Amino acid sequence: MSDLPALEDRLRSLMLASLAGDAAAYRDLLGQLSEHLGRYYRRRLRDDLSPHVDDLVQETLLAVHTRRMTYDPKRAFTAWAYAIARYKLIDLMRRSRRMSHVPIDDVADFIADDSLAAPAADLAAALDTLPERTRGLIRRVKIEGRSVAEVAASTGMSESAVKVAVHRGLKSLLGRFGGKQ
CATH class of the missing domain: 1.10.10.10 (Winged helix-like DNA-binding domain superfamily/Winged helix DNA-binding domain)
Known part of the structure; x- marks a missing residue:
């Protein structure tokens, strides 16, 4: 936990440099953020959803990229980035609830119904x-x-x-x- 302020300072300075046009800082930011997001998602996903970690990291990095101009430099960068990550995680959870496997063995009974x-x-x-x-x-x-x-x-x-x-x-x-x- 004591590493959080150092992480925040490092990522925030990379984000500010990238917003100023520093492409190397931006690559470094995305690389470091990718590692942290991977750990974030692995700690929170059920075993059956763990194959989605890489997809979630990519979706989050893309969202950070497309929304980077909305970042307020007066606020914590990690809070902003992890808020995006949290919404991506919630979206996956919602999608996974809809993904249900229904056996089709009894479908003939349904089709034959005169309802x-x-x-x-x-x-x-x-x-x-x-x-x-x-x-x-x-x-x-x-x-x-x-x-x-x-x-x-x-x-x-x-x-x-x-x-x-x-x-x-x-x-x-x-x-x-x-x-x-």
């Missing part, structure tokens, strides 16, 4: 409350995915008339079935 039949019937019933022309326009544009230009050409309507009719039909459905207008 989508009821919503489709509900949608058809809701559309049936609209005038036939509006219902047809919504089906072609929103459900079948046809372009407004294609639907306009096939119906003899202008593109803006198709857009307005679809918008008004959807707004009507929203008002009828509990949505806010």
Whole structure:
């Protein structure tokens, strides 16, 4: 712990020199910072995420590089650099939570499920409350995915008339079935 003030002074002076245009100081700063960041990440990562240490170091060095002009020389450099490192670590943790392995053995049960039949019937019933022309326009544009230009050409309507009719039909459905207008 007693080495922290010396580390701060050394890295801060390298950062200030690099901001003044000293390329050698900048290379030295990135090299030393890289070593410290590697240790920082290795101490904090679970075993399953330890292969990401080098990537995190590179991402942090890149962020330091792209944000170096935001560094306030009146403040501690290490606090600024490690704040960036901390956010990179948090980003990795968030990404790793999303990375889950789900076996696909039971996928046939899910696909065979008829649970989508009821919503489709509900949608058809809701559309049936609209005038036939509006219902047809919504089906072609929103459900079948046809372009407004294609639907306009096939119906003899202008593109803006198709857009307005679809918008008004959807707004009507929203008002009828509990949505806010």
